[in-house]
Amino acid sequence: MAQEQGIAKVELNYITKAVMMGNSLYSNDWQKGVMYLTNMNLWFSMGEKGWSTIPLKNITMIGREAPDALKMKAQKATGTNNVLIVDYIHPSSVSQQSSAASIALLAGSEPVINSLKAYLMPLCGQVSKKRTISEVDKKLMYMFYTGVTEFDKINFLVGVDISTLEESFENLKENGLCDGSKSLTTKGMSQLKKMMA
Numbered sequence: 001m002a003q004e005q006g007i008a009k010v011e012l013n014y015i016t017k018a019v020m021m022g023n024s025l026y027s028n029d030w031q032k033g034v035m036y037l038t039n040m041n042l043w044f045s046m047g048e049k050g051w052s053t054i055p056l057k058n059i060t061m062i063g064r065e066a067p068d069a070l071k072m073k074a075q076k077a078t079g080t081n082n083v084l085i086v087d088y089i090h091p092s093s094v095s096q097q098s099s100a101a102s103i104a105l106l107a108g109s110e111p112v113i114n115s116l117k118a119y120l121m122p123l124c125g126q127v128s129k130k131r132t133i134s135e136v137d138k139k140l141m142y143m144f145y146t147g148v149t150e151f152d153k154i155n156f157l158v159g160v161d162i163s164t165l166e167e168s169f170e171n172l173k174e175n176g177l178c179d180g181s182k183s184l185t186t187k188g189m190s191q192l193k194k195m196m197a
């Protein structure tokens with residue numbers, strides 16, 4: 001039997017069983033505490049209740065896009081809108097033979113959330129879709145930096161079709177260089193400064 005080994009310990013805000021309907025978050029019971037990542041489980045400190053675990057083998061998806069409404073609620077409750085969504089299954093409380101889908105939300109600083117996502121994806125059998133930064137990506141970053149965010153204008157200025165621009169935008173988001181509102185992140189700004197130096 002494999003032995004559990006610690007990989008990382010981080011301080012985060014989290015909801016281990018979030019109630020969501022569509023894009024709306026109905027839970028607001030954020031807990032601030034320590035999360036341990038091991039080669040087998042995610043361990044969440046639950047204060048006097050002890051620990052809550054999510055076995056990595058039960059995780060079905062890591063890092064789906066957090067809706068803006070969720071980010072706003074997280075910002076209000078935790079002071080950050082950097083949220084990692086972890087979809088997982090757990091034994092159903094209704095029937096012993098079935099399982100129920102659940103969602104854990106992890107909120108923390110951008111570097112911590114990005115590192116966790118990078119660690120968890122391969123552990124849970126997911127492959128990061130990140131690819132290297134292309135010339136189109138660099139041009140798109142510069143356009144966002146100058147405040148030009150409409151793809152039809154960028155298409156005219158850069159001479160690249162809109163579907164390629166949309167793919168480039170997705171890649172920039174996946175690499176943590178810009179957010180969903182087409183604003184460069186701190187990481188994106190430092191990357192752009194390096195490119196312009």
